[in-house]
Amino acid sequence: MTIEISTSTASTKEEFYADLESQVGALVDGQRNWVTNLANVSALIYHGLRAVTNKPINWVGFYVLDQELQSRQPPKAALILGPFQGKIACTNINFGRGVCGTAAAQAKTLLVKDVHKFPGHIACDAASQSEIVVPLILDG
DSSP: OOOOOOOOOOSSHHHHHHHHHHHHHHHHTTOOOHHHHHHHHHHHHHHHHHHHHOSOOOEEEEEEEOHHHHTSSSOOOEEEEEEEEESOOOSEEETTSHHHHHHHHHTSOEEESOGGGSTTOOOSOTTOOOEEEOOOOSOO
16 A cells, blocks of 8 residues: 655644644554664655754664664664664664763653754764654553
8 A cells, every 4th residue: 555645734833733643643643663664654654744844854863772782682762773864874783872872861851952062963964953852662
């Protein structure tokens, strides 16, 4: 089944994100595979933002909990690269390191306007100037 997703014609950020939420719902409806869903959602967000912001969005994607490290004794909390759109990315990020690792450790959204001023920033891509990281927590 092909899902038709059109570029948002929203005139405000609120309308854009409401459109995005609706489109994400349509993409994941009936699909239980998390890799498939994250791949499609990263593409939707990447292309959607590039189309409406006129800003150089260079990466949208997901890092997921590294289950292998989590199961070791002692357990280690780290993220591993998941589905994404854009430039090559870091493959592993420890909790508390960089913007993504800090957001994961704190379980809160981080908006960093200048990543070069962020303590412990990981420079996976020199073109990245700012980041928005939103932790997604499943089952708690």
